[in-house]
Amino acid sequence: MIFTEPRLCDISVATGMLQNADGHYRKSYRDLTGLYADSEAFDAILAQKADAIAYEVTSYTPGAKTSDIIMGVTRMEPGKVGREYFLTRGHIHANGDRPEVYHTLSGRGVMQMESPEGEVRLVEMGPQQVCYVPPYWIHRSVNIGDDDLVMFFAYPADSGQDYGIIERSGGMRVRIMDDGRGGWVAEDNPAWRNRTPDEVASILNRAEAMA
Numbered sequence: 001m002i003f004t005e006p007r008l009c010d011i012s013v014a015t016g017m018l019q020n021a022d023g024h025y026r027k028s029y030r031d032l033t034g035l036y037a038d039s040e041a042f043d044a045i046l047a048q049k050a051d052a053i054a055y056e057v058t059s060y061t062p063g064a065k066t067s068d069i070i071m072g073v074t075r076m077e078p079g080k081v082g083r084e085y086f087l088t089r090g091h092i093h094a095n096g097d098r099p100e101v102y103h104t105l106s107g108r109g110v111m112q113m114e115s116p117e118g119e120v121r122l123v124e125m126g127p128q129q130v131c132y133v134p135p136y137w138i139h140r141s142v143n144i145g146d147d148d149l150v151m152f153f154a155y156p157a158d159s160g161q162d163y164g165i166i167e168r169s170g171g172m173r174v175r176i177m178d179d180g181r182g183g184w185v186a187e188d189n190p191a192w193r194n195r196t197p198d199e200v201a202s203i204l205n206r207a208e209a210m211a
């Protein structure tokens with residue numbers, strides 16, 4: 001039997017990156033087109049810095065099985081589009097029955113979660129707080145602070161990401177907005193449509209089919 005070699009990776013909290021990683025992807029503001037409520041404010045950002053990095057992910061993938069764990073670091077810029085705080089695209093795991101752990105290293109964030117049936121959970125996170133995102137929850141990170149939000153994450157390597165689930169429902173159910181007093185407030189997204197019972201069943205069945 002050949003055992004996987006252990007791997008030590010330093011985390012640079014200052015740069016928000018995993019060292020000795022084997023994966024790195026960046027999302028520019030242009031890549032986030034269509035995610036925010038205020039399209040005029042978003043266009044103004046695009047005019048300034050369409051190709052600047054909005055968030056980036058460095059990761060290490062030891063293998064491809066359920067029993068392999070992908071680990072990495074996400075770094076998000078601070079800011080708002082109009083009143084709406086910067087966010088990641090968000091996804092549900094394509095194999096929905098896969099959880100994820102997020103450990104905030106610096107900055108302040110909200111882990112925004114939504115169940116297939118449209119229940120909402122919002123978990124505010126600061127440094128040295130760990131959030132367990134259970135199986136089947138759609139999840140997205142929101143930077144509600146004035147500085148970079150840097151989070152360590154880990155999840156089973158066969159999770160996969162389904163981004164279409166958010167597009168198909170007109171976004172997530174709530175938007176995380178500036179409350180005007182330096183904090184945040186969740187406001188209903190009027191474009192949101194709940195998933196049908198058939199869609200919910202297919203999310204659950206798909207996970208069974210992949211198991």
Ligand SMILES: O=P(O)(O)OC[C@H]1O[C@H](O)[C@H](O)[C@@H](O)[C@@H]1O
Binds near residue numbers: 057073074
């Ligand atoms: O995948 P996104 O929604 O763009 O979010 C960016 C990243 O957020 C987390 O850190 C996840 O663990 C990553 O898998 C994900 O890629």
Ligand SMILES: [Fe+2]
Binds near residue numbers: 091093100139155
């Ligand atoms: Fe995930």
